[in-house]
Amino acid sequence: MHSIFYDRAKDADHAIRLASEPGAKFIGGGTNLLDLYKSGVEKPLRLVDISRLALADIDALADGGVRIGALASNSAAANHPLLRQRYPLLAEALLSGASPQLRNMATVGGNLLQRTRCYYFTDPAFAQCNKRAPGSGCAAKDGFNRIHAILGASEQCIAVNPSDMGIALTALDAVIQTKGPQGERRIPIGEFYRLPGDTPQYDTNLAQGELITAVDLPPSPFGGHSHYLKVRDRASYAFALVSVAAALDLHDGVVRDARIVLGGVAHKPWRAVDAESVLTGKPLTDDSLHTAAAAAVAGARPCRHNQFKIELAQRAVVRALRIAGEKA
Ligand SMILES: Cc1cc2nc3c(=O)[nH]c(=O)nc-3n(C[C@H](O)[C@H](O)[C@H](O)COP(=O)(O)OP(=O)(O)OC[C@H]3O[C@@H](n4cnc5c(N)ncnc54)[C@H](O)[C@@H]3O)c2cc1C
Numbered sequence: 001m002h003s004i005f006y007d008r009a010k011d012a013d014h015a016i017r018l019a020s021e022p023g024a025k026f027i028g029g030g031t032n033l034l035d036l037y038k039s040g041v042e043k044p045l046r047l048v049d050i051s052r053l054a055l056a057d058i059d060a061l062a063d064g065g066v067r068i069g070a071l072a073s074n075s076a077a078a079n080h081p082l083l084r085q086r087y088p089l090l091a092e093a094l095l096s097g098a099s100p101q102l103r104n105m106a107t108v109g110g111n112l113l114q115r116t117r118c119y120y121f122t123d124p125a126f127a128q129c130n131k132r133a134p135g136s137g138c139a140a141k142d143g144f145n146r147i148h149a150i151l152g153a154s155e156q157c158i159a160v161n162p163s164d165m166g167i168a169l170t171a172l173d174a175v176i177q178t179k180g181p182q183g184e185r186r187i188p189i190g191e192f193y194r195l196p197g198d199t200p201q202y203d204t205n206l207a208q209g210e211l212i213t214a215v216d217l218p219p220s221p222f223g224g225h226s227h228y229l230k231v232r233d234r235a236s237y238a239f240a241l242v243s244v245a246a247a248l249d250l251h252d253g254v255v256r257d258a259r260i261v262l263g264g265v266a267h268k269p270w271r272a273v274d275a276e277s278v279l280t281g282k283p284l285t286d287d288s289l290h291t292a293a294a295a296a297v298a299g300a301r302p303c304r305h306n307q308f309k310i311e312l313a314q315r316a317v318v319r320a321l322r323i324a325g326e327k328a
Contacts, residue, residue, distance in 0.1 A: 021045075171260075177214040272295065278295050
């Protein structure tokens with residue numbers, strides 16, 4: 001029997017104090033942490049319940065951006081008029097994830113920190129998983145690796161990040177606000193997640209006891225021309241095999257700026273910077289779209305069972321950009 005201390009935090013400082021000791025974990029909606037606890041993957045010593053903290057507001061910022069409280073539910077964020085109007089890409093990504101019931105429980109902070117769905121990570125019956133048990137090996141490398149990474153993986157880990165929301169937030173240049181034992185930080189989302197390297201047990205650059213308090217979205221030039229495309233085995237209630245957040249700043253049919261971020265292909269949301277450069281200053285033509293798509297997967301190294309993701313990702317990039325470009 002594994003016993004846990006449970007504390008309901010009174011405010012953010014209280015939560016941080018309680019969670020600063022090793023083995024302590026925040027719990028938001030609990031939709032990921034409790035699953036992993038029940039299956040024996042996560043073994044927290046202390047659960048710090050943050051669900052009642054006053055961090056659920058969604059507000060306009062003076063610069064034209066929006067601040068989303070870390071405890072806003074995925075449903076509240078997806079349906080909020082400010083977000084739907086200014087960042088439809090985010091609403092599309094959120095609504096493509098999980099189910100209505102789960103989205104009602106899941107929080108923005110918890111969504112960012114949900115853990116990989118690699119079968120070998122989520123099932124402790126497999127002894128080898130460097131993410132779960134550092135130094136034990138990676139069963140996925142020689143196992144059934146259909147859902148795994150084709151970009152940025154390491155010898156230690158080929159898992160992918162499962163969040164749809166994180167892919168859209170990366171395209172929107174979100175900034176993660178945190179408060180921890182060392183004070184407050186504003187972390188651009190591009191510096192928030194890590195590649196696995198030799199330390200796949202760490203998904204992000206957060207410290208022990210560091211609480212996500214909010215996510216800030218800067219004013220976006222991509223409002224009108226954006227699209228989140230999710231390719232999966234079932235039409236709903238399934239994680240992405242490949243997804244693409246495509247966002248375009250179009251002027252007279254020419255791309256002034258672009259964001260192309262891939263999901264389901266790497267340990268973190270994979271921003272395809274070279275593909276964005278290919279499009280910048282050009283109209284969307286068959287040629288520019290296919291050249292950008294090829295650039296998006298340059299350097300891909302598939303495993304035995306996921307070679308198909310290379311072509312799938314390219315097709316998804318072309319389609320997502322086309323749809324984004326055609327939106328009014
Ligand atoms: C059946 C099923 C299908 C799903 N399908 C999808 C899908 O298609 N796409 C998708 O993107 N997601 C999907 N999900 C995942 C779901 O989105 C996540 O479980 C959810 O977003 C996690 O949020 P939560 O608040 O419940 O997190 P919790 O389970 O409470 O926490 C998750 C992690 O985040 C940490 N944490 C939580 N809040 C904070 C905070 N404010 N600061 C610091 N740390 C924090 C916790 O300590 C924990 O480690 C699915 C889940 C299920 C169960």
